Amino acid sequence: MSTVKADSLELDPDLGSRLAELAAREGTSLAEFAERVLRAYADEAERTDVEAVDDEKRWQAYLQSRHAVPFEAVRQRLGMLRDEARAKSARR
Numbered sequence: 888m889s890t891v892k893a894d895s896l897e898l899d900p901d902l903g904s905r906l907a908e909l910a911a912r913e914g915t916s917l918a919e920f921a922e923r924v925l926r927a928y929a930d931e932a933e934r935t936d937v938e939a940v941d942d943e944k945r946w947q948a949y950l951q952s953r954h955a956v957p958f959e960a961v962r963q964r965l966g967m968l969r970d971e972a973r974a975k976s977a978r979r
Contacts, residue, residue, distance in 0.1 A: 896921075
């Protein structure tokens with residue numbers, strides 16, 4: 888994988904020290920640690936964006952259909968799934 892050199896990143900000295908200490912504990916360089924942290928943050932931010940779009944689509948579908956599952960039906964189904972999982976676990 889090729890890499891791109893980004894502009895220098897200026898950190899608060901305290902934060903820089905904390906990150907360097909965490910990187911050292913993991914046996915990695917500060918640059919590698921920072922890249923992993925930033926990658927995880929970007930992944931989560933993108934996932935959040937996708938979920939927001941999906942949520943909006945579901946909301947719009949509900950507004951059109953007005954179809955919803957009553958809470959008691961959900962509770963009953965979850966209870967059935969719990970009981971099935973317990974029975975399966977007991978058979979092991």
